[in-house]
Amino acid sequence: xxxxxxxxxxxxxxxxxxxxxxxxxxxxxxxxxxxxxxxxxxxxxxxxxxxxxxxxxxxxxxxxxxxxxxxxxxxxxxxxxxxxxxxxxxxxxxxxxxxxxxxxxxxxxxxxxxxxxxxxxxxxxxxxxxxxxxxxxxxxxxxxxxxxxxxxxxxxxxxxxxxxxxxxxxxx
Numbered sequence: 001x002x003x004x005x006x007x008x009x010x011x012x013x014x015x016x017x018x019x020x021x022x023x024x025x026x027x028x029x030x031x032x033x034x035x036x037x038x039x040x041x042x043x044x045x046x047x048x049x050x051x052x053x054x055x056x057x058x059x060x061x062x063x064x065x066x067x068x069x070x071x072x073x074x075x076x077x078x079x080x081x082x083x084x085x086x087x088x089x090x091x092x093x094x095x096x097x098x099x100x101x102x103x104x105x106x107x108x109x110x111x112x113x114x115x116x117x118x119x120x121x122x123x124x125x126x127x128x129x130x131x132x133x134x135x136x137x138x139x140x141x142x143x144x145x146x147x148x149x150x151x152x153x154x155x156x157x158x159x160x161x162x163x164x165x166x167x168x169x170x171x172x
Contacts, residue, residue, distance in 0.1 A: 018088065020093060022035055027040070048076060081107065
């Protein structure tokens with residue numbers, strides 16, 4: 001796909017990055033452009049991606065990271081979650097990739113607790129008390145553009161949004 005991305009751009013076709021609420025497992029077309037598929041994220045696995053897409057298509061888009069993790073955390077392990085974060089697929093529901101990455105263990109523990117609570121049908125008189133649990137994540141410094149590009153390269157296998165040397169293109 002990297003050579004296809006360059007070819008698409010040379011033809012004036014925009015290539016959108018993976019998006020948790022818009023991407024399917026495979027690449028799709030979107031308003032005359034290409035939307036990169038979630039299935040292309042390295043080390044996640046197509047079964048987990050299909051489960052996430054099915055959850056989203058069945059119950060609606062993900063509102064925030066708490067919603068995503070409570071609904072899909074059971075499909076993921078730490079490495080999978082980290083790759084989804086690095087790909088930028090969760091940027092629309094939580095902008096700070098560094099915060100999600102640094103708190104991936106906490107997010108997955110929260111998912112397990114939510115899943116157990118739902119499985120045990122532990123409901124209070126006023127409804128499901130586990131749904132109101134807040135995530136108390138640490139707040140590390142946001143990643144620089146260079147760090148985000150490194151994560152994109154690691155999770156997708158190439159630079160999709162831009163290339164680190166693009167700032168020098170005009171000078172060259």
